[in-house]
Amino acid sequence: xxxxxxITLEGSEGVGKSTQCTLLANAIAGEFGQSLCLTREPGGTAxxxxxxxxxxxxxxxxxxxxxxxxxxxAARAEHLSEVIRPALNAAQWVLCDxxxxxxxxxxxxxxxxxxxxxxxxxxxxQNELRPDxxxxxDLDVDIAFxxxxxxxxxxxxxxxxxxxxxxxxxxxLRRAKQFPDRIVxxxxxxxxxxxxxxxxxxxxxxxL
Ligand SMILES: Nc1ncnc2c1ncn2[C@@H]1O[C@H](COP(=O)(O)OP(=O)(O)OP(=O)(O)O)[C@@H](O)[C@H]1O
Ligand SMILES: [Mg+2]
Numbered sequence: 001x002x003x004x005x006x007i008t009l010e011g012s013e014g015v016g017k018s019t020q021c022t023l024l025a026n027a028i029a030g031e032f033g034q035s036l037c038l039t040r041e042p043g044g045t046a047x048x049x050x051x052x053x054x055x056x057x058x059x060x061x062x063x064x065x066x067x068x069x070x071x072x073x074a075a076r077a078e079h080l081s082e083v084i085r086p087a088l089n090a091a092q093w094v095l096c097d098x099x100x101x102x103x104x105x106x107x108x109x110x111x112x113x114x115x116x117x118x119x120x121x122x123x124x125x126q127n128e129l130r131p132d133x134x135x136x137x138d139l140d141v142d143i144a145f146x147x148x149x150x151x152x153x154x155x156x157x158x159x160x161x162x163x164x165x166x167x168x169x170x171x172x173l174r175r176a177k178q179f180p181d182r183i184v185x186x187x188x189x190x191x192x193x194x195x196x197x198x199x200x201x202x203x204x205x206x207x208l
Pocket of ligand 1: 011015018
């Protein structure tokens, strides 16, 4: 059995996932001394990055929610087969910026597809594989909006209304209650360094 760990970072738009992934990746590869594969969804492979551009493109006509869900899982199937499973099999830790909890939150909650369709796809595409640890960065939707505004460029999800992100946030919070052994919530309102400290300590306590 490989002791390699699979960690995912989750949370609604602009909460600081990518910022924290970079910092955590440095800590895992540096002070924790683990070989690490840092990746993201949708994306992580050439096919996945192409699917990502379709999903985030703002000039295409609106997409059916089920199409969106299936594209996410198509990219995920490729990601698992090309990147995630090979890395774990080679005893590398995997840190992924968003994973299947995002499908529950965005397509299940935000788009209103519910959890059942997603659960079927999760079992089909992942079999038994689930992250060892998922950290959800939780932040007031209005504060997250302000962070995105400062960043400039927007994508197809950034343009959704406040209500959409409120639903996304609520699903994340619900899933943390449902899977307390796997999911930990971190308050993302603090400074980048403080959030990083909290994230790093959770990884140390739970996985080392
Ligand atoms: N703790 C923080 N306090 C203040 N600003 C922050 C904090 N964390 C990140 N930011 C800033 O907020 C913006 C969004 O951060 P980041 O891109 O990491 O979020 P994200 O969750 O990856 O967003 P997305 O969902 O769009 O991928 C960036 O400009 C980043 O520098
Ligand atoms: Mg990001």
